Amino acid sequence: MEHIVIIGNGISGVTAARHIRKNSDKKITIISSETKYFFSRTALMYVFMGHMKFEHTQPYENWFWKKNRIDLKEGFVTTIDTDAKSISCADGSSLSYDKLILATGSKPNKFGWPGQDLDGVLGMYHKQELEKLEELAPNNSVCKRAVIVGGGLIGIELAEMLLSRNIPVTFLVRESSFWNGVLPEQESQMINEHIREHHIDLRLSSNLKEIKSDEHGKVKSIVIQETGEEIPCDVVGLTAGVSPNIDFLKASNIKTGRGILVNEFLETNCKDVYAIGDCAEQHKAIGLRRPIEAVWYTGRMMGETVAQTICGNKTAYKPGHWFNSAKFLDIEYQTYGWVFSERNKRENESYFQWHHASEKLCITVSYDKNSRLFLGINTFGIRMRHEIFDRWLTEKVSVDFVMEHLADANFDPEFYRTYEKEIVLKFNEEHATNIKVKKKSWKRIFSTNY
Amino acid sequence: MDKNSSFALSNPHKVPLNNTQKFGFGLGIIGVIILTLATFNIHAEPKGIFTLVSIALIVVGAVIYARSTYLQHPAGIKNNHVYFKTISNRGVWGWALGIVLTLFYVLLYWFPSYLGLGVDGKENTGLVVMFDSLSMFFKGQAASQWFVYGTLYTLAILSLGIKFMYKYRHNRYQLIRTVVVILSQLFLAYFIPEILEGLNTERTYFAKDIKNMWPLNYYFFEPWHLDNMRNGGSLGMFYLVAGIFMFLVFTPIITYFAGKRWYCSWVCGCGGLAETAGDSFRHLSSKKLSAWRLERWLIHAVMVFIFVTTAAVLYGYFTGNGEIFGLSIYNTFSKPYGFLIGAMFSGVIGVGFYPVLGSRVWCRFGCPLAGYMGLIQRFKSKFRITTNGGQCISCGNCSTYCEQGIDVRAYAQKGENIVRASCVGCGICSAVCPRGVLKLENGPEKGRINPKEILLGNDVDLMDLLNKK
Numbered sequence A: 001m002e003h004i005v006i007i008g009n010g011i012s013g014v015t016a017a018r019h020i021r022k023n024s025d026k027k028i029t030i031i032s033s034e035t036k037y038f039f040s041r042t043a044l045m046y047v048f049m050g051h052m053k054f055e056h057t058q059p060y061e062n063w064f065w066k067k068n069r070i071d072l073k074e075g076f077v078t079t080i081d082t083d084a085k086s087i088s089c090a091d092g093s094s095l096s097y098d099k100l101i102l103a104t105g106s107k108p109n110k111f112g113w114p115g116q117d118l119d120g121v122l123g124m125y126h127k128q129e130l131e132k133l134e135e136l137a138p139n140n141s142v143c144k145r146a147v148i149v150g151g152g153l154i155g156i157e158l159a160e161m162l163l164s165r166n167i168p169v170t171f172l173v174r175e176s177s178f179w180n181g182v183l184p185e186q187e188s189q190m191i192n193e194h195i196r197e198h199h200i201d202l203r204l205s206s207n208l209k210e211i212k213s214d215e216h217g218k219v220k221s222i223v224i225q226e227t228g229e230e231i232p233c234d235v236v237g238l239t240a241g242v243s244p245n246i247d248f249l250k251a252s253n254i255k256t257g258r259g260i261l262v263n264e265f266l267e268t269n270c271k272d273v274y275a276i277g278d279c280a281e282q283h284k285a286i287g288l289r290r291p292i293e294a295v296w297y298t299g300r301m302m303g304e305t306v307a308q309t310i311c312g313n314k315t316a317y318k319p320g321h322w323f324n325s326a327k328f329l330d331i332e333y334q335t336y337g338w339v340f341s342e343r344n345k346r347e348n349e350s351y352f353q354w355h356h357a358s359e360k361l362c363i364t365v366s367y368d369k370n371s372r373l374f375l376g377i378n379t380f381g382i383r384m385r386h387e388i389f390d391r392w393l394t395e396k397v398s399v400d401f402v403m404e405h406l407a408d409a410n411f412d413p414e415f416y417r418t419y420e421k422e423i424v425l426k427f428n429e430e431h432a433t434n435i436k437v438k439k440k441s442w443k444r445i446f447s448t449n450y
Numbered sequence B: 001m002d003k004n005s006s007f008a009l010s011n012p013h014k015v016p017l018n019n020t021q022k023f024g025f026g027l028g029i030i031g032v033i034i035l036t037l038a039t040f041n042i043h044a045e046p047k048g049i050f051t052l053v054s055i056a057l058i059v060v061g062a063v064i065y066a067r068s069t070y071l072q073h074p075a076g077i078k079n080n081h082v083y084f085k086t087i088s089n090r091g092v093w094g095w096a097l098g099i100v101l102t103l104f105y106v107l108l109y110w111f112p113s114y115l116g117l118g119v120d121g122k123e124n125t126g127l128v129v130m131f132d133s134l135s136m137f138f139k140g141q142a143a144s145q146w147f148v149y150g151t152l153y154t155l156a157i158l159s160l161g162i163k164f165m166y167k168y169r170h171n172r173y174q175l176i177r178t179v180v181v182i183l184s185q186l187f188l189a190y191f192i193p194e195i196l197e198g199l200n201t202e203r204t205y206f207a208k209d210i211k212n213m214w215p216l217n218y219y220f221f222e223p224w225h226l227d228n229m230r231n232g233g234s235l236g237m238f239y240l241v242a243g244i245f246m247f248l249v250f251t252p253i254i255t256y257f258a259g260k261r262w263y264c265s266w267v268c269g270c271g272g273l274a275e276t277a278g279d280s281f282r283h284l285s286s287k288k289l290s291a292w293r294l295e296r297w298l299i300h301a302v303m304v305f306i307f308v309t310t311a312a313v314l315y316g317y318f319t320g321n322g323e324i325f326g327l328s329i330y331n332t333f334s335k336p337y338g339f340l341i342g343a344m345f346s347g348v349i350g351v352g353f354y355p356v357l358g359s360r361v362w363c364r365f366g367c368p369l370a371g372y373m374g375l376i377q378r379f380k381s382k383f384r385i386t387t388n389g390g391q392c393i394s395c396g397n398c399s400t401y402c403e404q405g406i407d408v409r410a411y412a413q414k415g416e417n418i419v420r421a422s423c424v425g426c427g428i429c430s431a432v433c434p435r436g437v438l439k440l441e442n443g444p445e446k447g448r449i450n451p452k453e454i455l456l457g458n459d460v461d462l463m464d465l466l467n468k469k
Ligand SMILES: Cc1cc2nc3c(=O)[nH]c(=O)nc-3n(C[C@H](O)[C@H](O)[C@H](O)COP(=O)(O)OP(=O)(O)OC[C@H]3O[C@@H](n4cnc5c(N)ncnc54)[C@H](O)[C@@H]3O)c2cc1C
Pocket: A007, A008, A009, A010, A011, A012, A013, A031, A032, A033, A034, A035, A041, A042, A043, A044, A045, A075, A076, A077, A078, A103, A104, A105, A106, A124, A125, A126, A154, A157, A245, A248, A276, A277, A278, A279, A293, A294, A295, A296, A297, A299, A325, A326, B393
């Protein structure tokens, strides 16, 4: 029986395993050094905040693996011999494989800051880091202030985590406004405000110069590059992005760039070795996507795809329309299609934006200013229907069409106030159009063609 | 201690209460203490006034506490520390509360004299006597333990319902739903029945909470109850006809259009208590597959039990027989049902065990009305929880906070809608989901249940190929 070995039990590795099991009888082994059972990395914050216990982050009960004949092995893989088709672990054990899937995920970036390895400095990626944070910052008497370096999605989650323990947080963001490399200015500004509303000490345009140590090798303070200001703190969270977790491959024949290089079939340069998820780097970026996409959804989709290939239905990784979501403290964010920030906007891209007068709700619709083709939407505080936007993107509808049918796309809970009329009114004013919003129609929502 | 379980050892990161919170909490506690002392026959005089005072203290205290707790932060999901607090994580306070509640129910059902009910013509004492003047006011008679219970029950729904509304103030579904829950309890279950009782003192008792229909109200078809309704004049006839109509016509129709939520999490008294007072315990329900198995077995067994019991009782009523197939109808059917299910299950376990088993034990494992509506919801209804394409990140908030122990994530992460008999439509899974994945809605039946091979977001051709297979 063919033996499929998967390194990494995150969403990509586990999805691959599940789908291989669905489609075949192959022997499957998943190896991981982090935990025995799959858990949802995206939920780590909720464990720290006391919303959940760690066991709640595990999407499958422990009996699931045995029942589905997926062997779980705990261990850290140190070497891969692609000629002998075998791998060995730090504890000396080894395994041979017929097909190998690398799904080793990411690790937090460290940019060579002085003091980055001191006691009290940590990233927020693995479960071990969460446990360390629990030790370092159980409450605000042990940790009197924390400094977070890097204004991305994980940074703001870490800030929220610390806030839940009433720990004062200073948040260093390199950009002039939160995440404005990705978000349009209107939205980025709103998030700045929201961060401050939560009493987080947000420092924009601020880089870390160094982390200073006390006499025991523990963090004492940090210094800001731009101002030279020294901020005393007990914990420093490094959340300036992640990069593929591939150091252990250095000695192998597997070709790497920033990540493990793969072709469209997720194959590496070595026969029968595949890479998926955060650790994979496409030779050629797909569409407007980046060659490395460190998000949950793409890891899952690659897992689904590679399983097809391994089970004999050779399938290229062809992700559909881009989508993503996140939550900035209390504000939910969803995006469908492409909306680039002002900084990265393409030349043909034009925005239509709406912002609620008093509440933290806003949208940006991006469209082609020549053809009026709808390109994408960002929503903050308003939920949208994935399926509808996916369909509209496939059907290449115009921005006017989107406005007219906006009610179909709303996914907010029942009884929520809706803003389509207000939004379209503003659109009409700005575009000299006379669009009337159609009432939500179940028929349209469930039909495949308009 | 299992090192995976929320780091229990390094724990308690206590968040101290601020002064306003302490003040509100203190007021509420004083209210509770007045009533507790009364239970031990230490009465504050005049009793009638102090009963009202303690009720007011509890309501006002809850409001002050809730305002201070929730308004100090921007609106949003506030589940911080739920698993650190001993009251909401089966810790010391949780067990203590569970024991006290259980004890209260045991006394209420089987030893009401310990609560101060005057038996054999004696005057009320203890807790019950405190409520005499309120009872006099409504119906000109001394309080019974059930009157006390009804009043306290309503008080719990009101005060903790207001707290719930502060907690979810950003969520209009929760706000509107909770207003309805509170009003249903206040008027349909409390004021209207008590006032009607007062207007009909010469007639014998029958149930006047119109929404508390059979089989949840298991004695509806008992001979004594049928007789009392029949002898209850036009009001009695109204309740008799309405009760049957509610069950046979109204309930299936509304459940078809909106799911069982219209009842279970909008108007039902048991559900009302679970949604308000039980909110702090909703996450304690078991999400295990084994619990689901038990649930399906148990709830349908109770349903069969009450159907058989009622059939036997009605047979006895119309034939005048005390026996069916040589079995005593009372001793074989009515009495065991009343004791095992009516009192033990729905009362003692159902509410007493809130802090241990979660807030919906009865609704999930026992309630035959929920079971009946569940079958409709599962097989013939427009209601579903729609999963938003491929947006789920498997975080588990939805499953954790589902009071019915539904593993919502198991569906959401597969891109499938949630269509489950037990879902009471509380909407909390949708509220706590950080990615906007879940929406409760009533839509066309076609496509309601939508198993998928792979999720939205992947290659369109591959999705077509596999999902149509
Ligand atoms: C706090 C946080 C919040 C996030 N929130 C979101 C979000 O909201 N939305 C979103 O789209 N994405 C989010 N992400 C990103 C998302 O979690 C990742 O993209 C995803 O988990 C990657 O999955 P993966 O399977 O590729 O790798 P991972 O989940 O990293 O799994 C890889 C596993 O392999 C193990 N491993 C690595 N090397 C070895 C070795 N040599 N031997 C043995 N085992 C090894 C690792 O220990 C790890 O357990 C978040 C990430 C973090 C850290």
